[in-house]
Amino acid sequence: METNGSISNSHDIQPSDASDIASREKPTEKVVFINHAELAWQERRREWVGDQSQKSRRAPREPIMSWTTTYEDLLLTTEPFQEPIPLAEMVDFLVDIWLEEGLYD
Structure with missing residues (x-):
C-alpha cells in the first residue's frame, strides 16, 4: 500500500489556521492577578476588628471597680x-x- 504524501492529516495545522490560533492565544489586554483569598481574609478581618478609622477616640474613663476593692x-x-x-x-x-x-512573677 502506498501512502500519498499530499494527504493531510486532520490534526495537521494549515499555515492560515496557525495565525488564527496564535492571535487567539495572545490576549490584547494584560491579565491582572486577583488574590481572592486575601480579599476574603481582609473582609473577614474588617468584620472582626471593625473599621478603626470610624471609632471615636474616647477619653479614658474612671475605673468601675474602686481602688480599695479586694479579692474577698x-x-x-x-x-x-x-x-x-x-x-x-x-x-x-x-x-x-x-x-x-x-502567685504571679
Missing part, C-alpha cells in the same frame, strides 16, 4: 456590678492581687 470583696458578694467591667481593668486587678500574694 468580689468573692463574697452575689450582687452584679452596676455596669460591665472592661477586661483590661479586670486583668490589671487580678495581676495586682496575684503579685501581692506571690
